[in-house]
Amino acid sequence: MNQNFRFKPAEIGAFKHKLSDLAVVNFAPECRILGLTNGHFSLIDLIYSVLKKTGKARVIVATWSAGIKDIYQVQWMMQTDLISDFKLLTDHSYTSRKSNYVASIEDIFGVQNIRTSEMHAKFVLIENDKYKVAIRSSMNLNANKTCELFEIDEGPDIYDFLMSYVSHTFDNMEPGFVEESAKVSACVAAFFNKTENLKSSQPVQSSAPARNWWEINNKTE
Numbered sequence: 001m002n003q004n005f006r007f008k009p010a011e012i013g014a015f016k017h018k019l020s021d022l023a024v025v026n027f028a029p030e031c032r033i034l035g036l037t038n039g040h041f042s043l044i045d046l047i048y049s050v051l052k053k054t055g056k057a058r059v060i061v062a063t064w065s066a067g068i069k070d071i072y073q074v075q076w077m078m079q080t081d082l083i084s085d086f087k088l089l090t091d092h093s094y095t096s097r098k099s100n101y102v103a104s105i106e107d108i109f110g111v112q113n114i115r116t117s118e119m120h121a122k123f124v125l126i127e128n129d130k131y132k133v134a135i136r137s138s139m140n141l142n143a144n145k146t147c148e149l150f151e152i153d154e155g156p157d158i159y160d161f162l163m164s165y166v167s168h169t170f171d172n173m174e175p176g177f178v179e180e181s182a183k184v185s186a187c188v189a190a191f192f193n194k195t196e197n198l199k200s201s202q203p204v205q206s207s208a209p210a211r212n213w214w215e216i217n218n219k220t221e
Contacts, residue, residue: 008030008032009032010032010033010034011026011031011032011033011034011035012033012034012035013033013034013035013036014035014036014037014038015035015036015037015038015040015041016037016038016040017040017041018040018041019041020037020041020045020046020048020049021049021052023035023037023041023046023049023150023152024046024049024050024053024152027050027053027152027154028154029130029131029154029155030154030155031152031153031154032151032152032153032154033151033152034149034150034151034152035149035150035151036147036148036149037144037147037148037150038146038147039144039145039146039147039148042070042139042142042143042144043063043070043122043124043135043137043139043140043141043142043144043150044070044073044074044141046124046135046137046139046150046152047059047061047074047077047124047126047135048073048077048082050126050133050135050152051077051082051083051126052082054126054128054130054131054133055128055130056081056082056083056084056128057082057083057084057126057127057128057131057133058083058084058085058086058125058126058127058128059074059083059085059086059087059124059125059126060086060087060088060089060124060125060163060166061074061086061087061088061089061123061124061141062089062090062119062121062122062123062124062162062165062166063088063089063090063119063122063140063141064090064091064094064119064120064121064122064140065090065091065094065097065098065140065141065142066088066090066094066098066101066105066140066141066142067101067140067141067142067143068101068104068105069142069143070141070142070143071101071104071105071108071141072108074086074108075108084128085113086109086113087109087113087114087115087166087170088105088109088113088114088115089114089115089116089117089119089166089169089170090114090115090116090117090119090177091116091117091118091119091120092116092117092118092119092177092178092179092180092181092184093179094116094177095177095179096179102177106176106177111175111176111177112175113175114175114176114177115169115170115173115175115176115178116173116176116177116178116179116184117169117173117184117187117188118184118185118188122136122137122138122139122140122141123135123136123137123162124137125159125162125163125166127159131154132154132155132156132159132160133152133153133154133159134152134153134158134159134162135150135151135152135153136150136151136153136158137149137150137151138150164195165191168187168190168191169187169191172187172190173187
């Protein structure tokens with residue numbers, strides 16, 4: 001693992017626009033983009049903006065909740081050849097909270113592409129032959145009308161780490177919206193029991209300052 005990945009330079013911005021494309025203007029290999037949005041764009045918009053940069057890719061969304069409009073937007077991106085494969089990882093309480101969405105989601109993506117966990121983390125993994133993108137976010141896959149945080153990292157370090165949890169869950173949980181707490185708890189426990197704790201290392205501070213470029217971006221309404 002690259003011990004310095006936490007300290008690489010970042011693009012940092014606060015975005016008041018509806019255009020999520022402005023947040024990824026400087027997307028490039030090995031980039032890091034961290035931002036706040038005041039709710040004018042949601043996670044699904046950010047996914048779309050990143051996919052327009054990467055090209056057709058495989059997408060995994062881990063989310064506590066998912067809105068049906070956002071699910072249909074994912075379906076549209078699959079139909080328009082932006083997403084080649086889609087997988088959803090969500091909390092096992094989703095069925096009880098959003099029972100009216102479950103059948104539609106299973107029909108759109110197939111139960112083989114859905115797993116449940118004890119999941120409050122929100123992240124997106126976007127990958128093809130050129131890119132490995134991890135989006136960490138306070139946003140669920142639904143409408144987000146408040147101030148939200150997102151961080152986009154291109155490169156294997158964070159992507160591979162988060163993918164290890166996804167792979168473990170998909171390998172060890174039954175397909176579909178499994179609700180049983182005992183099953184998901186056992187799967188989560190198995191992941192943490194087999195995963196070696198990271199040992200702290202002496203941080204290496206980067207001398208490169210973060211580039212604060214949001215003032216320029218926010219001149220365009």
